[in-house]
Amino acid sequence: MTTCKETTELASRAMDERLPFGERVAMRMHLAICTNCARFTRQLHEMRRLFQLETAANDAVPGLPPEARHRIASELQNKLDS
Secondary structure (H helix, E strand, C coil), X not given: CCCHHHHHHHHXXXXXXXXXXXXXXXXXXXXXXXXXXXXXXXXXXXXXXXXXXXXXXXXXXXXCXXXXXXXXXXXXXXXXXX
């Protein structure tokens, strides 16, 4: 049986890579009996989902094209010089 520390490390690794069969089984057995680690794992998955939503939302907001930035910077510089 894995410890809570080992299980949380496995849960974290499982977010980024496929765990070997034995580690997956050990983690799932621990999660079946430990409510704290099960909660941690759910929260880990929820945080990843929320970060992905936030990233997708930020990607959908277009930035200013480089030409527009250059025109704005030029106008501001002209105002400062006058």
